[in-house]
Amino acid sequence: MQTATSGPRAAGTEHRSRRRGLAALIAAAFATTVIGVATAGTAHAGIGPGECGVTATFTTEANWGGTWHRDANLRLEIDNRHTVTGQGGAAAGTEVTWTGPNGNGDIVFDTADSFTGTAQFPGEGPVGYRGTLVSSDPMSCDEVAVFDSDVEWGGTWHNDARTTMLIDNRRTVVGPDAVAADTAVTWTGPNGSGDIVFDTAGSFTGTARFPGEGPVGYRGAGMEVCAVANYRTEARWGGAWHGDAVLSLMIDNRRTVVGADGVATGTAVAWTGPNGNGDIVFDTTDSFTGTAQFPGEGPVGYRGTFERSEAIICADAGYTTEARWGGAWHGDAVLSLVIDNRRSVAGFDGAAEGTAVTWTGPNGNGDIVFDTADSFTGTAQFPGEGPVGYRGTLN
Structure with missing residues (x-):
């Protein structure tokens, strides 16, 4: 787990933690303390979209032939330790x-919610360009480009706040699906400066300067996005089915065992621990049946149907793993793991010590126990291979 340190890294880590904290606050806003199984369940809405900044949308006009003409909206977000452009436009x-x-x-914000400048679209000459803010929209993590960023000072690279970025008008200049090599972006203003070039479709290098500090080297690598599956659930007690908390579920390592694109029929998942137990089997690709037991209550029937997916940064619920074979430990694929219904069984902050999770199915098997809140040991078996030792540590 990362801890705040002196210098630029501390500020960056703090910003990243605030984003996770906001997701927790959103979830908490849905939760209320009530008595009884039925009402307690329906109060929880499950994992929401990953918090990946706010994009400012501007209506724009291009000036050519001596006249202003309506053009495509510009969506703009640049956010690292501070928001350069986003909520409310820009300073x-x-x-x-x-x-x-x-x-x-090349645009300058004359006010917080309007800009003037120039633009040039592919195959055309330069034009005057101006825009006015029309909305500020919270973005899911699959709608913007998200970069794990580092800064260089004192001769060493230090991990820093994530960079989220979107520049999109007639075409997407910087976005979630890729960035054309040699694309360059610069920004200057009260909330910081940057000058970066994209070397490949997924990384950039350059320089940055944060308010009150000197210039530093700056680099970023694109972060993978995962889709958490949210299931509408019911619990059976007193001879009837009652609506319960949404179950958010994701198990993804070399292959996706449970995710938003469906689950192989026959896949089974079970969990036990201080925050609840569950034992479910997927009868179809998007529905399951089984049993559950919530803290302080007896066992109940449990069933669920896929409702929606939400994008998160895989690393936020990701474990760096190793597999043991041939008498040695070998680095393996990251395991992204989320189990969350009335309480978080496993998620962004790891799992309660002693929590056990198992899964079996066509896309792989696993049997792990959390020795600490952020590390596990156990076994795994990947399709077409024999069983191996398996261990992991929360990113």
Whole structure:
């Protein structure tokens, strides 16, 4: 687990923690303390979308032929330790430029919610360009580009706040699906400066300067997005089925065992621990039946049907894993693990010590126990291979 340190890293780590904290607050807002099984369950809405910043959307006009003409909306987000552009637009005086195969732009915010400048779209000449803010929209993590960022100072690279970015008008200049190599982005203003070039579709290098500090080297690598499956559930007690808390579920390592794109029929998942027990089997690709037991209550029948998926950054619920074979431990695929219904069994902050999770199915088997809140040991078996030792530590 990361801890705050002195220097630039501390500020970056703090910003990342606030984002996770916001997701927790959203979940807490849905939860209420009530008595009885039926009402307690329906109060929890499950894992919501990953918090990946706020994008500012501007209506724009391009000036050519001596006249202003309505053009495509510009969606703009640049966020690291501070929000450069996003909620409410940008601080007055902020300048943003971009160049690359998908278009160029050079804009200055005259006010927080309006800009003027120039643009050039592929295959066309330069035009005047202006825009006015129309909305500020919270973004899911699959709607923007998210980068794990480092800064260089004192001759060493230090992990820093994540960078989220979106530049999208007629074409997507920077977005979640890829960034054209050699695309360059710069920004200057009260909330920081940056000058970066994308070397490949998933990484950038350059320099940055945060308020009150000197310039530093700056680099970022694109972060993988995972989809958590949310199931509408019911618990059976007193001879009837009652609506219960949404179950958010994801198990993904070399293959996706449980995710938003469906689950192989016959896949079984079980969990036990201080925050509840469950034992379910997927009868179809999007529904399960089984049993559950919540803290302080007796066992109940349990069933669920897929309702929606939510995108999160895989690393936020990810474990660095190793598999043991041939008498030695070998690095293996990251395990992303979420089990969350009335309480979080396993998720962004690990799992309660002693929690056990098992899964079996066509896409692999696993049997793990959390020795600590952020580490586990056990066994795994991947399709077409024999069983191996398995251990992991929360990213």
